[in-house]
Amino acid sequence: MVVMSRFAESLPEGYGHVVLIGAGSIFVNMWMAINVVRARKKFEIEYPTLYSPTNKEFNCIQRAHQNTLEAYPQFLMLLFVGGLQYPKITAVTGLVYLVGRVAYAIGYYTGEPEKRRYGGIPSSLSQLIMLGNVISFAFHQLRWTPCH
Numbered sequence: 001m002v003v004m005s006r007f008a009e010s011l012p013e014g015y016g017h018v019v020l021i022g023a024g025s026i027f028v029n030m031w032m033a034i035n036v037v038r039a040r041k042k043f044e045i046e047y048p049t050l051y052s053p054t055n056k057e058f059n060c061i062q063r064a065h066q067n068t069l070e071a072y073p074q075f076l077m078l079l080f081v082g083g084l085q086y087p088k089i090t091a092v093t094g095l096v097y098l099v100g101r102v103a104y105a106i107g108y109y110t111g112e113p114e115k116r117r118y119g120g121i122p123s124s125l126s127q128l129i130m131l132g133n134v135i136s137f138a139f140h141q142l143r144w145t146p147c148h
Contacts (some may be wrong), residue, residue, distance in 0.1 A: 018080065029065075035061055060093060082130045095129075104120050
């Protein structure tokens with residue numbers, strides 16, 4: 001317990017917000033997974049079929065979740081590392097990312113893939129901000145400073 005307590009004390013003030021966003025991302029992924037299971041039942045798409053050769057609506061629902069899973073490790077790394085230096089801005093941009101992923105999925109669920117962009121744009125922008133946070137953190141850790 002002492003080791004964990006010291007570790008927690010070494011984290012920046014506000015890092016708990018970052019952790020809560022990470023936990024929230026689990027609920028977003030679970031929601032999408034549940035939607036895929038429901039679509040499988042509705043459209044009678046049996047496992048292990050990943051995509052239907054004939055049902056575009058199912059494929060859009062499946063693809064929204066699959067795309068989120070593909071980007072998930074990157075999101076978590078950007079969130080947890082960027083939050084070490086900038087916990088508040090990282091938590092806010094992480095929240096924007098998650099809201100964007102929900103909007104992305106809802107747009108995709110229409111069966112019209114172009115509607116996913118309404119959520120894709122804020123998600124992509126928030127990832128760029130988090131990437132900047134991570135790069136800044138790395139520069140500070142390496143004690144690299146811009147040339148004057």
